[in-house]
Amino acid sequence: MQLLKTTDTDFSTAFQALVNNRREATVDVSGTVRGILADVKVRGDAAVKEYTTRFDHFSPESLHLSADFIAAQAAKCPADVKAALELAAERIGSFHQKQLPQDIGYTDATGVKLGLNWVSLSQVGIYVPGGRASYPSSVLMNALPAKIAGVERIVMTVPMPHGEINPAVLAAAQVAGVTEIYSIGGAQAVAALAYGTETLNPVDKVVGPGNAYVAEAKRQVFGTVGIDSIAGPSEILVVADDQNNPEWIAWDLLSQAEHDPSAQSILITDSEVFAQQVITAVELVLPKLSTQAVASASWQNHGAVIVVSDLAESIPLLNQLAPEHVELCVDNPQLLASQIKCAGSLFLGRYTPEAIGDYLGGPNHVLPTSRSARFASGLSVYDFLKRITYLECNQAALQEIGKAAVTLAEAEGLPAHAGSVAVRLQS
Ligand SMILES: NC(=O)C1=CN([C@@H]2O[C@H](COP(=O)(O)OP(=O)(O)OC[C@H]3O[C@@H](n4cnc5c(N)ncnc54)[C@H](O)[C@@H]3O)[C@@H](O)[C@H]2O)C=CC1
Numbered sequence: 515m516q517l518l519k520t521t522d523t524d525f526s527t528a529f530q531a532l533v534n535n536r537r538e539a540t541v542d543v544s545g546t547v548r549g550i551l552a553d554v555k556v557r558g559d560a561a562v563k564e565y566t567t568r569f570d571h572f573s574p575e576s577l578h579l580s581a582d583f584i585a586a587q588a589a590k591c592p593a594d595v596k597a598a599l600e601l602a603a604e605r606i607g608s609f610h611q612k613q614l615p616q617d618i619g620y621t622d623a624t625g626v627k628l629g630l631n632w633v634s635l636s637q638v639g640i641y642v643p644g645g646r647a648s649y650p651s652s653v654l655m656n657a658l659p660a661k662i663a664g665v666e667r668i669v670m671t672v673p674m675p676h677g678e679i680n681p682a683v684l685a686a687a688q689v690a691g692v693t694e695i696y697s698i699g700g701a702q703a704v705a706a707l708a709y710g711t712e713t714l715n716p717v718d719k720v721v722g723p724g725n726a727y728v729a730e731a732k733r734q735v736f737g738t739v740g741i742d743s744i745a746g747p748s749e750i751l752v753v754a755d756d757q758n759n760p761e762w763i764a765w766d767l768l769s770q771a772e773h774d775p776s777a778q779s780i781l782i783t784d785s786e787v788f789a790q791q792v793i794t795a796v797e798l799v800l801p802k803l804s805t806q807a808v809a810s811a812s813w814q815n816h817g818a819v820i821v822v823s824d825l826a827e828s829i830p831l832l833n834q835l836a837p838e839h840v841e842l843c844v845d846n847p848q849l850l851a852s853q854i855k856c857a858g859s860l861f862l863g864r865y866t867p868e869a870i871g872d873y874l875g876g877p878n879h880v881l882p883t884s885r886s887a888r889f890a891s892g893l894s895v896y897d898f899l900k901r902i903t904y905l906e907c908n909q910a911a912l913q914e915i916g917k918a919a920v921t922l923a924e925a926e927g928l929p930a931h932a933g934s935v936a937v938r939l940q941s
């Protein structure tokens with residue numbers, strides 16, 4: 515963990531190093547991932563099975579989960595977990611339902627009909643992480659927007675370390691209506707979805723969160739398939755004044771640190787005393803966690819506490835870091851929120867711990883990391899839709915606008931373009 519103060523003379527250099535830290539979290543594994551992708555592309559299932567044995571310590575006969583297996587495992591999900599999944603699905607579903615956009619269509623003054631239609635993707639792959647923890651919540655976050663958009667084929671991949679799966683993951687698949695599931699993780703899962711194998715027909719887009727291997731694999735298959743965003747190791751940035759309980763903030767920072775040793779937790783505060791109180795609280799909370807080893811590694815290597823003179827100073831720093839999650843633990847969070855341009859999702863006020871958004875707030879928890887929130891957004895219904903535009907001219911409308919098209923085609927030196935319009939103007 516680094517303690518930085520904006521009043522320090524070397525602050526700019528130290529802050530820049532913190533910004534660069536995120537890029538390294540994904541770039542490091544690019545060579546390994548390139549090798550796995552190439553191997554799966556050529557050798558299909560045989561390669562996928564070998565990587566599954568190597569990384570997940572599991573050697574299944576078939577990577578496809580049968581309907582009987584899914585039903586038997588899902589039935590083991592405790593009733594209270596199933597009820598919580600159903601509440602989560604309802605809340606996530608209604609937030610995403612509201613995102614469905616309207617088509618555009620009109621006739622302009624020249625008589626040209628023009629418009630834009632939204633159409634759903636036909637087949638998508640959803641990656642559900644499962645290396646260290648298991649993520650039934652990610653099943654809902656991935657699948658519900660796809661369902662709402664109208665995607666016909668949803669293919670889910672999830673690693674099963676040592677051949678085991680949390681029943682809640684398959685119960686969540688049932689709640690979301692996902693039936694085509696493969697026990698594959700990491701870069702080999704992304705490769706199987708993008709290139710296809712003997713048992714898995716390829717999809718058109720791969721979405722979902724995962725560790726650095728998954729995030730890098732998605733980046734490398736982009737172009738062969740679409741992807742949502744780089745949704746890699748989790749990040750949280752908390753902006754807090756000294757009116758907060760330091761222990762609450764410590765739990766918030768550790769809630770993301772416990773995901774991955776590459777996760778990042780940052781506190782920005784205007785009080786040096788409060789900063790020290792939170793650092794102490796983190797050390798007190800850490801031993802209480804079953805995830806202590808991971809959370810501790812993340813906090814030690816990627817954690818930071820930044821002391822500013824005024825919380826307004828946090829905005830340019832935050833926009834440069836472009837973190838996945840931002841908590842604004844202040845009295846008037848809207849004031850700061852209105853100035854934030856680069857973040858995956860915002861959690862406003864002292865009573866909105868980020869973990870509420872992880873499970874059932876409603877907005878999606880699949881969010882851009884590694885500073886990709888500068889140009890990307892969290893998963894939504896829009897990720898499962900495309901736009902197709904159209905034009906329809908009648909003879910009179912073409913007469914009205916066609917001559918200018920001929921002029922522009924000639925200006926570009928493209929005579930066939932000009933001719934295709936001109937022949938219709940003469941008729
Ligand atoms: N940005 C977002 O929206 C979200 C991100 N996450 C992130 O998802 C991640 C989950 O990570 P995990 O628990 O690890 O599960 P995971 O499913 O992402 O990764 C497990 C897979 O990683 C691969 N792997 C592990 N070590 C490897 C190695 N040395 N070489 C090649 N491949 C290797 C294996 O194939 C294994 O199946 C965390 O980083 C978490 O922060 C989770 C939810 C949301």
Ligand SMILES: N[C@@H](Cc1c[nH]c[nH+]1)C(=O)O
Binds near residue numbers: 747
């Ligand atoms: N916090 C995770 C999502 C999550 C799922 N379960 C717990 N947390 C993220 O990076 O978005």
Ligand SMILES: [Zn+2]
Binds near residue numbers: 748769773869
């Ligand atoms: Zn989380």
